[in-house]
Amino acid sequence: MTDFEAFYEQYKNMVFNLCLNYVQNREDAEEITQDVFITVFDKLTEFRAEAKVSTWLYRITLNRCIDFDRTRKRKKRFAFLISIFGSKNELLIDVPDFNHPGVIMEQREEMKQLFDTLNQLPERQKTVIILLKIEEKSQAETALIMGIGIKAVESLFQRAKNNLSKNLNNSEGYK
Amino acid sequence: MTLDKFKNIQKSEISPFLFTRIEQGIRNLKDQKIPTKTAWATVASLSLLLLLNLAALNSAKNTQSDTFNLSYTNLLYE
Incomplete structure (x- = not known):
């Protein structure tokens, strides 16, 4: 088992549950978790030892969740505009269902x-x-x-x- | 109280296959990245090319008119 895999095993559920509580959808939470760990792998050298790893991870995760939420809201607004000005009265972008396994x-x-x-x-x-x-x-x-x-x-x-x-x-x- | 209802939320387990997807993402990230040495070599080459072009332009200034004894005015009987 590599160091990164051990790190992932230790923190995977913490990151996933935070994402889940933020976006309330299992697939979206997994996508953000994946993104968080790729970012962590890329930025591991930038981590300063004076902060706790979990605090640093919480910050990265929250930033990703906020970005995701903003994109989702933007898409919703765009879908709304399309539905007003578009020729067909159909919803072009799916709004994710509430799917919180907890x-x-x-x-x-x-x-x-x-x-x-x-x-x-x-x-x-x-x-x-x-x-x-x-x-x-x-x-x-x-x-x-x-x-x-x-x-x-x-x-x-x-x-x-x-x-x-x-x-x-x-x-x-x-x- | 309303906020206490959040305490009923249970912890969930992540999909066991997610780590494979993360590994693939890391591999893609590595492939996309340009090595620092290559980036610096490209910048240096382009800068050198630009400097050579500027030097060539400066040395070639007005040399054509001197070579062919061209008049700088358009007065024929001066």
Whole structure:
């Protein structure tokens, strides 16, 4: 077993689960995980020993997830424009289904709604909720991963929590 | 509370075949990369070619008119 393979074995599930919580689709999460480990192999020499490997890996993974999310949103907007101005009324780009293997069947609908609301939050607010509440990181670890102070993490979390409950109430009100 | 529902999410296992795909991706990355020595050699060759061209242009300036005793004005009976 090579050093890189041992490294992959140690961190594969950590990276994959973070991706899964961010994009909520198994195929997309695997694609991002693959991309993360190729980047890691390429940038291994740039890693500075003063940071923890897991923190560094979390940062790379989050950046990849954010890029992926932005591309997906851009595609969605493009598909929307095409559907307005296009001649045929068909959806040209598939929006991926909610396919989170960590969510049990009985809670699928409820969790889908929760994740849909989470996806409407600004990137940093969404990230802070994923790190604190799903990955169960401490505020200090979250601050290190996001490259901000602990106070900023606290205020981001408060805003995220308020926006999430406001959006959830709104979506329940429409039902 | 709503956020506590996230605690019910279980950890998932990654596909066992992903590492093969990653290895293939790394191989492709290596193939795509131009070696540093080749890149520097190309830059040096192009710079040398440019300098030689500039030098040749400078040395060739106005030599044609001197060689053939051409008049610099268009007045015939000066």
